[in-house]
Amino acid sequence: MGEQYSNNTFQNNSYHDSDIIEPPIQLCIVFWIVIVICLPLIIQAIFYLYSLVRHDHVAPIYVINLLISDFIQLCYMATWLGKPKRLLFFITVLIYLIGLMASICFMVCISLERYLLIAWPLWYRIRRTVKVSVVVCVVVWVLALVVICSALFSGCGVKPIAVIFLLPFPVLIFSVVGIFKGLSAAISVSSEEKRQVVGATILVLLNYTLLFLPYIIWTITPDHTMTSPFAFIFFNPLGDLVLYVFMRKWAIDKILASVCFCRTETQQE
Numbered sequence: 001m002g003e004q005y006s007n008n009t010f011q012n013n014s015y016h017d018s019d020i021i022e023p024p025i026q027l028c029i030v031f032w033i034v035i036v037i038c039l040p041l042i043i044q045a046i047f048y049l050y051s052l053v054r055h056d057h058v059a060p061i062y063v064i065n066l067l068i069s070d071f072i073q074l075c076y077m078a079t080w081l082g083k084p085k086r087l088l089f090f091i092t093v094l095i096y097l098i099g100l101m102a103s104i105c106f107m108v109c110i111s112l113e114r115y116l117l118i119a120w121p122l123w124y125r126i127r128r129t130v131k132v133s134v135v136v137c138v139v140v141w142v143l144a145l146v147v148i149c150s151a152l153f154s155g156c157g158v159k160p161i162a163v164i165f166l167l168p169f170p171v172l173i174f175s176v177v178g179i180f181k182g183l184s185a186a187i188s189v190s191s192e193e194k195r196q197v198v199g200a201t202i203l204v205l206l207n208y209t210l211l212f213l214p215y216i217i218w219t220i221t222p223d224h225t226m227t228s229p230f231a232f233i234f235f236n237p238l239g240d241l242v243l244y245v246f247m248r249k250w251a252i253d254k255i256l257a258s259v260c261f262c263r264t265e266t267q268q269e
Contacts, residue, residue: 021089023080030234031077038237039074042067045244061133062113063244065140066106070237072099077234094152097161101144103236104212108168109136111175111204114197118182121189162219165212172205200247207239
């Protein structure tokens with residue numbers, strides 16, 4: 001990914017010497033914005049969610065791993081800002097792609113978990129445990145490591161990785177459609193949980209559609225003259241933070257309260 005981008009978009013001005021790789025000024029601005037906003041908030045969110053898991057709350061486990069994958073992406077951006085040498089750069093690209101792959105997988109896990117809560121609420125409440133969630137997380141990280149390393153070291157380049165990134169898209173759409181179909185039948189799920197499930201699943205789909213799909217299309221297409229779709233992918237940690245905030249109960253209540261207040265004012269007028 002990094003090598004392909006450097007060869008096509010900024011090869012004339014990105015190298016001060018043959019061993020140092022430097023991002024263009026546009027990406028530097030994006031990196032600084034994302035790092036300054038996301039790094040302290042992600043660290044704080046991880047510690048808060050970890051405290052919930054210690055009290056046997058299962059739901060935050062996938063979100064914790066999603067935020068850890070975002071932290072890996074932030075480390076990659078910080079390394080690139082430091083103008084690393086070529087070997088260190090490609091090592092960080094490998095780690096970054098693993099974090100990106102894991103991020104997509106955990107987005108799928110969050111979406112499917114919400115779908116099971118609506119479609120199979122009794123089965124979900126019985127089967128969900130901390131141990132099961134931890135096993136799923138370990139499988140996701142191992143799968144991301146194997147898939148990315150196999151694709152890169154086999155000499156296939158980044159296009160197969162982009163195709164792999166595209167595979168979760170139908171699963172996310174299936175989860176959203178299944179949730180909307182099962183809302184009326186989910187009697188055992190409270191209305192508050194339903195609002196939270198719908199909002200979180202839609203945000204996951206929007207995050208993937210707005211940030212990952214442009215990069216996937218940019219990677220697959222032969223013309224790489226446009227750099228903006230490539231830059232969208234670096235806003236992924238920011239999108240995941242929005243998802244985390246929305247999944248907090250107080251955030252949903254505040255949003256719904258503001259919507260109801262606006263509707264009341266409109267009716268009074």
